[in-house]
Amino acid sequence: MNNNRKVTLFIQCIIDGIYPEVGFAVVRVFEKLGIGVECPAEQTCCGQPAFNSGYRKDAKQAAEHFINVFGDAETIVCPSGSCVNMVRNHYPELLKDDRKWLPRALETAKRTFELSEYLVDVLGIDDLGASYGGRITYHDSCHLMRGIGVKEQPRKLIKKIRNAEFVEMYDSDRCCGFGGAFSVKYPEISTAILEDKIKNIISSNADVVTGCDMGCLMNIQGILSRKRLSIKTLHIAQLLAGESI
């Protein structure tokens, strides 16, 4: 039924470089739905690292590159709330004084969706026929939830996963302390915030913590690994693709 539908994937830089398996999980999710995927070969980074650190001229160049690469795509889907927030909310701000680029930025923003948002809101699908034997808890990433207002969509998708039990952790909507460069520049503060998140994850008794942003999940995984805790971190696409790594 979706034979004609096609999506263009923007693979977040963290996924591209460190977690390519997440990218392939996204591809499999769309294969399951019979939706074709494209990945423009020239794609790199949305520019958020530079933007968040204040280097707007540099971020602008990344934004223009993104718009050039994805300009013709009908539907852009990205497995990161943070990148979509950048494209949707910060590109227009970054390019607001640029008559040539602003209309293109606004146009691109309209066609860019976060993965869970696209599945639930656009396609109207919440059951991917996935299966996972375990207890799953979900972390609301800040830019996904507050930036683009996606909160219920991932939960709907998780609740349909067979053999899995979904448990809400306390304060799921509280920041994990990642904050990009913040985590490296102010590690003590970042870690103190992260410790609370870990406590809440542990108290949930989940065996896997999932989310829609690898930035947060990398942060969470980093401390779980250091503490030698066996709780796994998986991107929501990995669960939906039916993988149980």
Add this chain to the structure above:
Amino acid sequence: MIRINTENYRDEAIKGINDPVLQKALADLQVRFGRGTAEAYRNLPEGPGLRRKAHEIRMKAVENLDILLERLSEKIRARGGHVFFAEDADAAVKYCLETARKHNVRLAVKGKSMTTEEIGLNNAFAAAGIEIAETDLGEYIIQLAGEHPSHIIAPAIHKTRSEIGLLFSEKLKIPFTTDPETLTRAARKALREKFLSAGMGISGCNIACAETGHITVVSNEGNIRMSTTLPKVHVAFMGMERITARLSDHDILFRLLSRGAAVQKMAGYVSYIGGPRQAGHADGPDEFHLVIIDNGRTKILADEEFREMLCCIRCGACLNVCPVYGKIGGHAYGYAYSGPVGAVVTPLLVGINRAKDLCLGETLCGACKDACPVDIDLPRMLLLLRSKLADGDSKWNAGRENTGEKMLYGIWSEIVQRRWAYDAMLGLSREGSRLFTGKDGMISSLPFFLQGWTESRDMKPPARKSFMRQWKKLEKQRRVK
């Protein structure tokens, strides 16, 4: 005289993080107020959208400050009050000191006011040998302890009951107790004596009204009402932005302020003050002075991108939800204003470079924006401040903070526009990471500026082949087929 300690953000933050008493107090505060405020907004009869309306009211006032302030002062002067426009902290402090000297004031009682904290009034009075007694219970406690407020609304949250018991037994000469009622009674008794003997009352101003020509102050202990009515002279301080056009605006703003500050429908005491005691009035001061303070606000007003900050009504709601404030506490921010509001307003008041850590040391989670009763986009301004640090801005006397980082991003921006270069960068980082990857396949120690990460966390090294590289190979194979 003014205490500015923004340079030590990091050290003070670490101190806060390692203080178990503070950690518990902050966690309790954020659970109690942070969650309650969101609920209180949802339960507004007009819905949480009222915050947007309040934003418009504030913005409109900020854009018409000249007219509104003139109207306010005319009305106050017509009732026999004095109005003084202070260009900076020194002028405001000097005016108040002169007024005190004129009346031979030996003791002044003060209601809670962050503006007087901003201008360093207490220190200046102490240096001049005039006592200022704080009358808000929390402020009184930290004044006795010789400390500074750590929260806009709950200044003494960092102190435990037994610390306060010890402090009171030493300073107020009462037997040691941790019973809150006994302690409050002791403070009440000591403060009543101050109220009755003070020659001057000092207050802040929550929001003034141009239409009626009065200032409004709120409290939950009644101390501000006593500070402003018992002594013969009342000096009120207000930031020049704290005004609205109409009285009807106050209804919305005070309902939101009370919810944001303390999850209340309305503060316990609301006082409308428009001048000295008028004929036929039973009480009130003989003299009333309103000090309207600029102290850097005109500069904020002149900058369209930061003007929104003047909408702030200093309720402290953003502190109660901020994950960073929730860990480091108020003292780390090094100036009168802490939390997200401090992270934006302090750099604008004391210098962006000087207070750089305040705007860089935030996660950009956006919780503050959702908690703000007047819907101020604090994360937007945090990002903007960072851009001033990145590139410098002569308008704000801001210099480029980090040339090395600037260079790195310059190179980075060239790389991200070319996939082949990006691939090469990924390849280099992958090769480099090999040196640091342990047997478990994780990196547990990173060099240079990345060291911060691995102080507490491991990191997965870059993949052998990036997603895009693998994808392109698959595409090629598909095409061959």
